[in-house]
Amino acid sequence: MNKELTTIKQAGVHAGQSVWIGCWLNGKRSSGKIQFLQLRDGSGYMQGVLVKSEVSEEVWTKAKELTQESSLYVKGIVREEPRSQSGYELIVEDIEVIQLTQEYPITPKEHGVDYLMDRRHLWLRTPKQRAILVIRAEIIRSIQRFFDERDFTLVDPPILTPSSCEGTTNLFHTKYFDEDAYLTQSGQLYMEAAAMALGKVYSFGPTFRAEKSKTRRHLIEFWMIEPEMAFVDHEENLRVQEQFISYVVQSVLANCRKELETIGRDISKLEAIQAPFPRITYDDAIKFLNDSGFEIPWGEDFGAPHETAIAEKYATPVFITHYPASFKAFYMKPDPNRPEVVLCADMIAPEGYGEIIGGSQRIDDPELLAERFNEHELSEEAYQWYLDLRKYGTVPHSGFGLGLERTVAWICGLDHVRETIPFPRMLYRLYP
Numbered sequence: 001m002n003k004e005l006t007t008i009k010q011a012g013v014h015a016g017q018s019v020w021i022g023c024w025l026n027g028k029r030s031s032g033k034i035q036f037l038q039l040r041d042g043s044g045y046m047q048g049v050l051v052k053s054e055v056s057e058e059v060w061t062k063a064k065e066l067t068q069e070s071s072l073y074v075k076g077i078v079r080e081e082p083r084s085q086s087g088y089e090l091i092v093e094d095i096e097v098i099q100l101t102q103e104y105p106i107t108p109k110e111h112g113v114d115y116l117m118d119r120r121h122l123w124l125r126t127p128k129q130r131a132i133l134v135i136r137a138e139i140i141r142s143i144q145r146f147f148d149e150r151d152f153t154l155v156d157p158p159i160l161t162p163s164s165c166e167g168t169t170n171l172f173h174t175k176y177f178d179e180d181a182y183l184t185q186s187g188q189l190y191m192e193a194a195a196m197a198l199g200k201v202y203s204f205g206p207t208f209r210a211e212k213s214k215t216r217r218h219l220i221e222f223w224m225i226e227p228e229m230a231f232v233d234h235e236e237n238l239r240v241q242e243q244f245i246s247y248v249v250q251s252v253l254a255n256c257r258k259e260l261e262t263i264g265r266d267i268s269k270l271e272a273i274q275a276p277f278p279r280i281t282y283d284d285a286i287k288f289l290n291d292s293g294f295e296i297p298w299g300e301d302f303g304a305p306h307e308t309a310i311a312e313k314y315a316t317p318v319f320i321t322h323y324p325a326s327f328k329a330f331y332m333k334p335d336p337n338r339p340e341v342v343l344c345a346d347m348i349a350p351e352g353y354g355e356i357i358g359g360s361q362r363i364d365d366p367e368l369l370a371e372r373f374n375e376h377e378l379s380e381e382a383y384q385w386y387l388d389l390r391k392y393g394t395v396p397h398s399g400f401g402l403g404l405e406r407t408v409a410w411i412c413g414l415d416h417v418r419e420t421i422p423f424p425r426m427l428y429r430l431y432p
Contacts, residue, residue, distance in 0.1 A: 359400025
């Protein structure tokens, strides 16, 4: 190749200079003796301008023959252009075609969702999909910064597990040589063990739910962030969560303004996301829902319509706390003043995006935890290691889990979670 390439993102540092860029043709238009090439290189977009009188006939012809998504090297002078999204444009001097693409299947016209999902590997190239993935990457960076700046240690739990304390009905089964094994649906229990060694920890990895659910909020494979903190009670756990979400949203606002504009996000709604967040108890939520026309008895869990109705009252996420113990996980600590409810909370995102965080203070009493195992008919043999955590130096501790894709959907204002991950795995969708 023997060319020193720059990127569209870095073009501004070369203003007034001639540079080479490796790129693809996103689109083009012509105005008689001027051709306008819409170029993309992964780092951004830039318009290339060809003036017929200023280039050779060969270069002019090459530009005319370019098709959508053709790959090429372009040489040109970087010039400031305030009307451009990047602030610059390229006055084209030379073109070297790498490949002329024929009959590219995704055109500027409207395509159906199934058509686009079958071509997800190409759909990723469109400006909106690229912007979503850039925002996702910033969310991931900000998550890691938040915990790293607060002295949490990143710990990686296993993906293959021998069983599940919450049952195996929603787990993917596989064989581990001669034993049964399952793809993990949470790293939480392992994080509790890690917290007893390191104090404050978090995991960040893929999780799997074999749920035959076909809604705009669900994926079969998704990523979870699961912090766990020793010597932290329910109240402090909530404070960490609201600070965490505020930090992530403000990081996206600071670093992804162009991408938010590309996808048409109402930025003012994100600017309102500042801790502290409002809190209501499950009792309050039940009363509100019944007063609002829902018929839901105390002791029943909330569905998407209930969460949406509650969220509509608030411009920020809202905590619903103190759910009944009857339908919450066995490891959640009962409220000492009211043991029929537990010290837990779900954080509900605004604008109808539902639960993005679930967390609780964990049971630290070894006798109570053993009782819960018996009540839920869980195998003490399979999870003796987990019971050991209460036997050898038990302490109050709390944690939570955040679903990355649902959080991306909310921050980006997307209609469906399928656009939040490069290659979504959904019910009846394993290709590409």
